[in-house]
Amino acid sequence: MNEKAPILELQDVRFRWPGRVVFEMSVPDFSVAPGETVLLLGESGSGKSTLLSLICGTVLAQAGRVSVAGTALDELSGGKRDRFRGEHVGVVFQQFNLLPFGSVLENIRLPLRFAPERRARVADEAQEAARLCNALGLPEAVLGSRAAALSVGQQQRVAVARALIGQPPILLADEPTSALDEESQSAFLDLMFKQVRASGATLLMVSHDPRLSTRFDRVVRMSDIAHVERQAA
Amino acid sequence: MILRLAIASLFARALTVGMTVLAIGLSVMLFLGVEKVRTGAKASFADTISGTDLIVGARSGSVQLLLYSVFRIGNATNNVTWQSYQDIAAWPEVEWIVPISLGDSHRQFRVMGTTPAFFERYKYRRDRGLSVADGVLMDDLFDAVIGADVANALGYRVDDPIVVAHGLASFLHHDDQPFRVAGILEKTGTPVDRTVIVSLAAIEAIHVDWKSGARAPGAGTPEEVIRQMDLTPNAITAALVGVESPIQIFGLQRAINEYSEEPLLAILPGVALQELWAIVGVAETALLAVSAMVVVTALIGMMATIFSSLNERRREMAIFRAMGARPRVIVAMLVLEAVLTAALGGALGLGLLYFGLIVAQPIVDSAFGLWLPIEAPALRELWVLIGVIVAGAVVSLVPALRAYRLSLADGMMVRT
Structure with a gap:
């Protein structure tokens, strides 16, 4: 892979959610370099989540090009896109990241079930999960407990461990700190950044909170890269 | 791990899943139970008389002969003369022969005259014989042995006097010759339970003073005189026959059917029972259909449960999707869940069935004479269980396909 080539690239993208409310978004040009940490700032409704869905390939743009790690997503079939996402992208949601009925270890190992290449990079899944938990400030005993028994802050860290296991090149985080209080926000970000840098992953995080800006290589406003049009159907 | 997660997911919703499992379990139990009762009733019916190779009566229809001779339903069109009976009894193929004489009643129950050999030769449920629950078999002319239902319905005990009416549902009572209850038989679940059994001679004795269905004028013959009389009957209603060797059954049947002295009919009880069941057994199919509908209802209940769980589980599906699971993994998980639920329900149903059988078997046997x-x-x-599981999988496809569409449309960013 060419080092200079962006790991994420959206060009002349136009997307429209089917049905219900008319929501149209266009992204003329947006790209992220490998290893970069980017904060995408935007209010709710600015199309942040839609952008993430496009990058994940769970939805396809009607026009334009979305390429991830040098692969144009629209050239892949649905099943291949799902597999591609599993291999290349780790995701942390705002909250409710984990399967509440599974153990922490099961939750962390879950993406490896769908991503054989990531699985191959991990020699011992339980050991790697324990290492990540440890690095993210979680007690090792937490691995065996049910995910639902954890505090929200702990759940978010487990979600980061899950997103990073097997070293996918890209980490997408959708407001991962908004459910946390200010103190734990900062501690959480410290730990997440440390692990992102350690794994060499590219981080794209969306948030509405400009105070987080200082930690990132680059801050992009949603309104600068995307044009959104919505109207009631 | 996916299987373990699916099981964990089921456990997390233990209450609703438990209700669904219970509903399926009960419906499966009902279905299998009906099936059991159905086959049990059929077998019980077929076991009403066994060990008897042929039933001989006056020429009529085979079902009719079976109905009056074994089930005591309806009447004989004609009798078999005592000469014919003795003639056949003397044939070398005949190992044993038991005459029965019907036509009188006691209250709502039929009276049957026969010989003591009846108690030895009449078998039901393959090799079960009649036995006395209380008292003894008749040894006096005016002794009667009554079936369990007769004793129960009329509150009779051993040594109670009973009066036999001439004809059926008649008001003419044979007051002169009161009988005594000598013994009460064990419950058998056969028409014997509803029969008053007396000796052949007793039937004759009842009719000493009767001519052409009406009482002869003049004083009744005293008991002592009757006891001195020759009470050999002129005719009997039917006879149960056992042959020396099974290969002789058809030959003997033909010989009796072609008997030149009198038009007679010999039937194989098993064959006639099957003919009769073909008439009676129509209801069983309806019953089975109804219980199958109950199983279908339970499965549709499961479908509704899965449907209503979809909304709260969109988050769960979005997580799987974000991890790289294809939509068909979501479908597979929902179908797997339904299969597990249906399998649990089926196993529960089977368990309940056996539990119910263990509890109910003696009760059903003594109350209805039905052996399960x-x-x-x-x-x-096993096919029924497999059918329930497959049907569960098919039914779950409907909500699973909806989940498939939802997980495609949601992308992975579900608002919660």
Whole structure:
């Protein structure tokens, strides 16, 4: 892979959610370099989540090009896109990241079930999960407990461990700190950044909170890269 | 791990899943139970008389002969003369022969005259014989042995006097010759339970003073005189026959059917029972259909449960999708869940069935004379279970396909 080539690239993208409310978004040009940490700032409704869905390939743009790690997503079939996402992208949601009925270890190992290449990079899944938990400030005993028994802050860290296991090149985080209080926000970000840098992953995080800006290589406003049009159907 | 997660997911919703499992379990139990009762009733019916090779009566229809001779339903069109009876009894193929004489009643129950050999030769449920629950078999001319239902319905005990009416549902009572209850038989679940059994001679004795269905004028013949009389009957209603060797059954049947002295009919009880069941057994199919509908209802209940769980589980599906699971993994998980639920329900149903059988078997046997055998699940029952599981999978496809569409449309960013 060419080092200079962006790991994420959206060009002349136009997307429209089917049905219900008319929501149209266009992204003329947006790209992220490998290893970069980017904060995408935007209010709710600015199309942040839609952008993430496009990058994940769970939805396809009607026009334009979305390429991830040098692969144009629209050239892949649905099943291949799902597999591609599993291999290349780790995701942390705002909250409710984990399967509440599974153990922490099961939750962390879950993406490896769908991503054989990531699985191959991990020699011992339980050991790697324990290492990540440890690095993210979680007690090792937490691995065996049910995910639902954890505090929200702990759940978010487990979600980061899950997103990073097997070293996918890209980490997408959708407001991962908004459910946390200010103190734990900062501690959480410290730990997440440390692990992102350690794994060499590219981080794209969306948030509405400009105070987080200082930690990132680059801050992009949603309104600068995307044009959104919505109207009631 | 996916299987373990699916099971964990089911456990997390233990209450609703438990209700669904219970509903399926009960419906499966009902279905298998009906099936058991159905086959049990059929077997019980077929076992009403066994060990008897031929039933001989006046020429009529085979079902009719079976109905009046074994089930005491309806009447004989004609009698068999005593000469014919003795003639046949003397044939070398005949190992044993038991005459029965019908036509009188006691209250709502039929009276049957026969010989003591009846108690030895009449078998039901393959090799079960009649036995006395209380008292003894008749040894006096005016002794009667009554079936369990007769004793129960009329509150009779041993040594109670009973009066036999001439004809059926008649008001003419044979007051002169009161009988005594000598013994009460064990419950058998056969028409014997509803029969008053007396000796052949007793039937004759009742009719000493009767001519052409009306009482002869003049004083009744005293008991002592009757006891001195020759009470050999002129005719009997039918006879149960056992042959020396099974290969002689058809030959003997033909010989009796072609008997030149008198038009007679010999039937194989098993064959006639099957003919009769073909008439009676129509209701069983309806019953089975109804219980099958109950199973279908339970499965549709499961479908509704899965449907209503979809909304709260969109988050769960979005997580799987974000991890790289294809939409068909979501479908597979929902179908797997339904299969597990249906399998649990089926297993529960089977468990409940056996529990119910163990509890109910003696009760059903003594109350209805219906023997429900407790056996390992037959191939047929396993097919029912497999059918329930497959139907569960098919039914779950409807919500699963909806989840498939939802997970495609949601992308992975579900608002919660």
